[in-house]
Amino acid sequence: MKKKLQMKEVGISTDNQIIFDHFSYVLEHKKNVCLIGQTNIGKTLLLKAIADEVIYSGLIIKRNPCQFLFQILDLVGTIDELIHFQELTSEHQQLIFEYLKLTHLNYSYSELNLKFKLKVSILVKVLQFPTFFFVDDILQSFKTQEKVELLTLLQAFHITLFYVTSNIEDTLLFPYCIVMGKNGILMEGKTVNVLKQEKIMHKLGFSLPFIIDLSLQLKSYEMINDIFLNEQELIEQLWKSN
């Protein structure tokens, strides 16, 4: 059976106020998804519903293991103790060493900087070997390259990431994007196709990732014929075809 997580007509109310409702989506294994939405639309609450941390209406069917990360964990001990390094296969050990970029693992968690605390928090969750990993808008301190390294790590562990973000540039790291609204999903699809809906995105108040915004505007002036995600390719198209 295909691994998936189903959400049917999920809704949440707090303090007698409907935050959102009618959210339906089937999350499939090996298909990383990025969720965006206006401020206070209930993105975090949706994750908390999936984690059974809040009361919700509708149905969430989870048949595969899930892990959640809402904030940097408050942990005690050394990295070695926290991730039980010796119990892992040599392949997994190597992946983790490459990810952490540390020469040894006997650093105390409390002495790590925020970025390493976040990395270790992620690893603690990853080493529960979930099928689906839900992460709430906490990777802001990561550079793009570090986010790519995280995605690579998760892929190596066969973990599907469902990431909530308020950083529109993050969407470009994901093949699939969902725009959440008060009455469920407003738009979903391949990320580029969603972001190409310039008018709708602006009407909703979203800015666009720089490269998409620039491509769309250049296209509207008929200077290019397509949307470019790679800046070097865009540069070559503009100046070499001149």
Place this chain on the structure above:
Amino acid sequence: MEIKLKDFIKQGKIISFLNFSGSFEKLINNQKISYVLDNRKKYEKKVRDYFQETIFDFSESKFQDACKMVLLDPNVLEKSGISLSRTEYKRLQFVEALLNRSETILFQNFELGFYGKDRSYYQKLFLKLTKYGKCILCFTNDITFLFGMVSKFILFRENDYVLLDDFYQEEIYQYLEMPPIIAFIKKLNQNHIKLEPYIETKEVLKAIYRSVNSGDKL
């Protein structure tokens, strides 16, 4: 690193700080300062109870006005602190700072969690507040939040800090993510296409148009 905030306070100005990860030394003397922090250490009880107990001369109409200014639903007054979202929590601290008539407001990663339209609104609001003589201390790791708001900023390095006035300064990006617009212009320069150090997409668009039409080549 611990910093002495009083060294930076200038009324009617936005002072910006990048890459700060230390602690804030509490102000002494008679400087009135409010903190809008990106944590959840303040409102543990019902919001109404907290505000009525804490704010001198609390009035519901002033609370509603302040909420309107920071784009917060005034019904938050009837909520409990623990049920607030991350952005509600920050905006509520902002409301508290306004009601306290604080001369200086310190924001820590305020823009995190807000999407495009809201971010632009808060940038304008910060500028507006400086016109009323407030000092805004803006601590962030997202340099794009400073675009259009300040021209000088303080970058924290390993053991010290430096005042900079150029968003294109390479040193910044040893510590922070380079915004795509800056990465793009730098890449153009590497390709021998010279564009000014713009920080707005529409300016880049115009410059590209001029460059391509003038026959520039790679």
